[in-house]
Amino acid sequence: MTGRVVAVSTSPVHGFSKSTQGEIALVEGVGVAGDAHAGPTVQHRSRVAVDPSQPNLRQVHLIHEELFGDLGAAGYEVASGQLGENITTGDVDLLALPVGTRLHIGSEAVVTVTGLRNPCQQINDFRSGLLKRLVHADGEGSVVRLAGVMGIVSRGGSVVPGDVIEVELPSAPHFPLTRV
Structure with a gap:
């Protein structure tokens, strides 16, 4: 499976939305260079308050552009970076990828x-x-989360809009994503 990078975004401050950029640099074991959520240990303020020594499993946030179309049809205009994604x-x-999937982005980076x-x-x-559009219960009562996935930088590199994304699934058995 292959995809593409539509946009890249970052913010040096702990706000909600991030500014789109022409390029971001992923740093192995850290996250997006210059982003407020970069670091080997947890950087999200609510999680730092609980235990600042936790490993940062949320170094990079990815959202599928197709979500923006669905939200637009429901009356919510949202653009790249506005939901805080990198x-x-x-x-x-x-959302269908299993835990441990490696996303090879561009010529160097791996998330x-x-x-x-x-x-x-x-x-x-x-x-x-x-x-309510991004987190809701399905017909069977299971919680559905649509706000993208989180990852860690396994290999650093530059990421720009237009880069190809190659999907490498982990060895079986595959485990579904849960919230991190």
Whole structure:
């Protein structure tokens, strides 16, 4: 399976949305150079408050651009970077990937998928009612999370819009993504 990078975004401050860029640099074991969430240990403020020594399984946030079309059809205009993602992808079913999938991005970078993003109330502050679109129960009562996936940088490199994304599945058995 192959896909593509649609946009790249970063922010040096702990805000909600990130600014789109022409290029980002992924740093092995750290995340996106200059991004507030980069670091080998957890950087999300709520998680730092609980245990700042936890490993950072959320170094890179990826969202599929197809989500923006679905949200637009529901009346929510959202653009790349506005939901806090670092990499907006196209043509990759991110939510269906198993834990440990390696995403080879461009000629150098590799991101290993660790789990699903668990969105918080800040999404409603961005667009009222949006959280219910991104986290809801399906017909069987299971929680569905649509706000993208998180990963760690397994090999650093530059990432630019238009880069090819090659999907490398882990060895079986495959385990479904859960929130991280």
